[in-house]
Amino acid sequence: MSNPSTADGSIPFEHEAIEHLDLNEMMQRAKPMRLAERTQFFSTWIRGLHQRGGSLHLRPIGSVTDRVTAVGNHNTDEMRPMLMFGSNSYLGLMSHPYVRQKMKEAIDEYGVGLSGSPLLNGRGVLHVELEERIAALKGKEDALVFQSGYGANVGMLSLLASRHDYILCDKLSHASFRDGMRMSDARTRTFRHNDTSDLEQVLDRLADSTGEAFVGVEGVYSMDGDLAPLDEIAPICRKHGAYLIVDDAHGTGVTGPGGTGTASHFGVTDEVDLIMSTFSKSFGVTGAAIATTRAIADFMRYYARSYVFSSSLPPSSVAAVLAGLDVLEREPGRVELLRHLMAYTARGLRQIGFELPEPESAIIALRTPEGMPIREAIVELNQNGVFLNSIEYPAVPPHEERFRISLMATHTEDDINRFLEIFAEVWDKYAPEEHRLSRSGPLNLPLSGDGQVGSEPEL
Numbered sequence: 356m357s358n359p360s361t362a363d364g365s366i367p368f369e370h371e372a373i374e375h376l377d378l379n380e381m382m383q384r385a386k387p388m389r390l391a392e393r394t395q396f397f398s399t400w401i402r403g404l405h406q407r408g409g410s411l412h413l414r415p416i417g418s419v420t421d422r423v424t425a426v427g428n429h430n431t432d433e434m435r436p437m438l439m440f441g442s443n444s445y446l447g448l449m450s451h452p453y454v455r456q457k458m459k460e461a462i463d464e465y466g467v468g469l470s471g472s473p474l475l476n477g478r479g480v481l482h483v484e485l486e487e488r489i490a491a492l493k494g495k496e497d498a499l500v501f502q503s504g505y506g507a508n509v510g511m512l513s514l515l516a517s518r519h520d521y522i523l524c525d526k527l528s529h530a531s532f533r534d535g536m537r538m539s540d541a542r543t544r545t546f547r548h549n550d551t552s553d554l555e556q557v558l559d560r561l562a563d564s565t566g567e568a569f570v571g572v573e574g575v576y577s578m579d580g581d582l583a584p585l586d587e588i589a590p591i592c593r594k595h596g597a598y599l600i601v602d603d604a605h606g607t608g609v610t611g612p613g614g615t616g617t618a619s620h621f622g623v624t625d626e627v628d629l630i631m632s633t634f635s636k637s638f639g640v641t642g643a644a645i646a647t648t649r650a651i652a653d654f655m656r657y658y659a660r661s662y663v664f665s666s667s668l669p670p671s672s673v674a675a676v677l678a679g680l681d682v683l684e685r686e687p688g689r690v691e692l693l694r695h696l697m698a699y700t701a702r703g704l705r706q707i708g709f710e711l712p713e714p715e716s717a718i719i720a721l722r723t724p725e726g727m728p729i730r731e732a733i734v735e736l737n738q739n740g741v742f743l744n745s746i747e748y749p750a751v752p753p754h755e756e757r758f759r760i761s762l763m764a765t766h767t768e769d770d771i772n773r774f775l776e777i778f779a780e781v782w783d784k785y786a787p788e789e790h791r792l793s794r795s796g797p798l799n800l801p802l803s804g805d806g807q808v809g810s811e812p813e814l
């Protein structure tokens with residue numbers, strides 16, 4: 356059937372083949388439309404995609420997020436236990452009985468929230484205690500607690516750099532860092548990912564400018580799980596008199612002695628000026644802190660807009676982070692176990708034919724070869740009971756698409772074995788022939804405990 360067209364010859368959206376579009380293309384198409392039409396166009400598309408099982412976004416989670424998690428889909432009310440390899444709860448603290456208990460006790464003692472900004476009525480005694488504990492963990496004089504990592508980055512960057520200054524960031528910096536740069540009056544530059552000579556060149560070019568420079572990197576990059584080489588970056592910043600900011604969202608609780616983070620991993624704590632840690636990853640709740648000097652912390656408490664003009668974290672969330680810090684101190688084996696599982700997973704992946712370096716964080720990324728339909732593979736993994744995230748075009752160029760495996764200290768070797776079996780099967784179904792793992796004979800797969808491939812995990 357031919358598509359009916361409008362007076363100007365364009366095809367009305369309800370008749371257009373839009374199934375194949377991605378979020379980026381969708382936005383481009385929608386931009387010229389008026390709001391009502393734009394939103395209707397998008398809503399029709401995304402709901403169709405959900406119905407066909409083509410989108411895994413916004414799936415409801417129906418249990419504690421742990422190694423096995425109940426996950427729903429868009430077409431039924433049914434919840435399915437899935438092997439979870441897509442959570443940032445690296446230490447598995449979401450399900451920790453002590454953390455849950457402390458959170459409940461905080462509700463009993465302080466109620467459910469503070470209903471106010473920290474500056475006025477929202478800085479409870481637990482917030483003060485957490486500031487001290489985070490400052491100690493990060494080896495800094497002071498720390499202040501923000502409502503989210505997003506807010507921390509935006510509040511810090513929009514305040515600290517003035518219009519004569521420069522903010523430089525790694526090309527792979529998180530959206531919150533980019534948005535903070537955009538909201539600041541400072542001029543901005545990027546340097547190639549983890550490329551210290553590019554960073555040095557950019558700083559050299561700014562040598563004659565009157566302003567100050569701020570360099571922002573991530574301790575652990577969320578795309579590939581690689582670390583910023585802070586041992587090289589810190590001396591470059593010192594040489595150029597630049598402030599160094601480390602967003603350690605994915606490093607806190609994972610890297611460094613006892614999970615203290617990436618600055619201490621590289622032994623450069625004193626040379627990093629500001630360290631941002633989120634509580635939404637290893638600590639399993641929400642919120643964030645910036646650890647820095649007392650002077651900068653005091654300044655931010657009065658002028659960082661996302662701190663001043665947004666209500667505080669509820670005491671229960673703060674209590675959960677404090678309890679998480681207790682667990683870090685009392686159960687050092689948890690970080691060690693996570694590291695063991697990182698090495699175990701890498702060994703298993705190598706055994707089935709992937710080439711990868713020793714993982715430095717709880718994120719292991721696997722690039723897909725050209726011609727492999729990653730979307731279809733991820734949907735099939737989902738059907739086989741594996742929750743895994745992927746990074747797809749247009750977030751990255753087509754040849755840089757990848758699966759992202761996120762490990763938790765609560766995973767078992769059996770979970771990982773089972774994951775490897777399902778993953779290898781799905782990989783071989785979708786990878787072009789020359790990239791199949793089984794091309795040179797049967798796979799050397801570790802056998803899961805019950806010997807079953809893809810059997811339903813128990814909740």
Ligand SMILES: Cc1ncc(COP(=O)(O)O)c(C=O)c1O
Pocket residue numbers: 503504505506508529531573577602604605633634635641642643
């Ligand atoms: C590197 C990085 N920085 C900041 C954030 C924002 O943290 P939050 O989720 O606490 O707002 C994230 C979260 O995705 C992140 O990955």
